[in-house]
Amino acid sequence: MAAGEEQSREYLRRHRLPELLQRLGALLLFHRPERPREFLIQVLERVRAGRRAEGEFPFLMDEANVDAMFSLLDVLGQGFIRPAQYREALKTLGLSTEDLELADDVKITRRVFKKGMRKKMLESWSVY
């Protein structure tokens, strides 16, 4: 029995299912669709399409959201934010900050921010 359990846990790990289920849950709770089952089917079909490069992954945040997020962080309207803020933003969305090599004094402009966000979001879905 223990071997079976280990097998199952390994299976979950390999396919990153807990994270996927968490995202599905987040999407459901955010959008609160009338028909949750159909909604999930659509989301998963979009994952499948994104995998085959046939369409967009079901990002929780679209471009307008990312724009808005930058505006929120750039309180003074300077047109850029600090790397620390950038890192925090990524962490808040559950995206990885591992391979982010930025000096502390670099200015992150809106364009860089949006590009970076998009790249990270794409990466996070590509494992599926």
Place this chain on the structure above:
Amino acid sequence: MAEAEEEDAAPPPPPPAGIYAEERGLFQLLQNMLEELLIHKPDDPIEFMINHLKQNNDDAPRICVLGPPASGKTTVKIPNALWANLIQERLSNVDCIKQGWILEGFPENQEQAWMLQSSGIFPRHVVMLYAPDTVLIERSGGKRLDPLTQEVFHTTFDWPSDPLVQQRLVKPEDLSEQEVSKKLLEYHRNFPDIFHIYQKVLKSINADQPSVDVLSKVLAFVQTRHRSAAPFTPRILFLGPPGSGKSLQAALIAQKYDVINLCCGQLLKEAVADNTKLGELIKPYIDSGCPVPDKLVLKLLTARLSALDCLSNGWVLSGFPRDVEQGKQLQKAQINPNRVFFFHLPHESIMERLSQRRTDPVTGERYHITFRPAPTPEIQARLRQNPRDEEENIEKRLNIYNSNVKALEDFYQDAFYVNADQDPYVIFEFIESCIIKPLPYKKH
């Protein structure tokens, strides 16, 4: 007119996330999917999940009906592995997947049960029929078979009405009483293992009753859902005639599960005592003994039920709504209870409980002439009765309740009915089980 139309046209705001998740059974939805993933471990989980969701068979019944051997059905010994394969193949047929299945008489022993499990077949309900061996042996003696239709009848329990059929019946080529006893012994040996394997989803039902009774018990069981780990915030309504024990049960539930105990009448009095703005509006009605208008009551309730403690711990509300109109207002205010209980108590019991209530004006202690008499004659002498509890007034309150209750019962379709004429702890256990378990499957 135009204003009212506009109000109706605007879509209601989406329910808060927690309530949405609970009402749609999101936890169960995702859990079922995860279970299937773990059972089958597909190489392409995304594809698998899409298909699983499209199948939409989470609620399809998966039932095993087990019990002592009727009488030598299978005299040929078929190896367990072959059985398991056969069954798995059949169960993977589209009709089984869509509509669900009932498996009768299998698994018979531990090995077969394990084979089922390793093929990924898990019944959601297992019915274990039992009856004393003597009854079983007697029953198998009375079996008769119609050779034409292969239908099975019984000399005592199930005799066909058609005389033509009656004439045709023969005794099936069955095992002798001795052999039936042997089979029973084997069954008793295997039974504990099976019981152990399926104990979480199993219910033993006494088969030594009229078959309609057995059927109704089995049906009731297979419609229940087992306890789930889904997060659940109780929003409970206790409705019932005065004196039915609502406040007692509410207090018990509140104490055990840490939910907020609210009584409509109490809330009104508190508002007046606290001199709040609403309280001042309510006061004249309370003072003159007139019913407080619904609008005010609802404002008070909505405010209280939206407070943080109610939202996070849940609540139990007694004595409201009193009629369907109030119920609808509650709904409009986006307050949706997820468990509704109707307390049922015969008229005489109500009268007995209420008309004999007394209060000691000195200590404020409450007594009952029959059920909780005052300890000393001194106290007894000074007991007073609340005018509300005078027979005439009880009748009045009851009449109001009775005129509204039928419509309320129709309004709250998924309500539970409590026999309030029992020991309070028996009642409490019943209410508790209704709250803890997810609502049973809806009848279609």
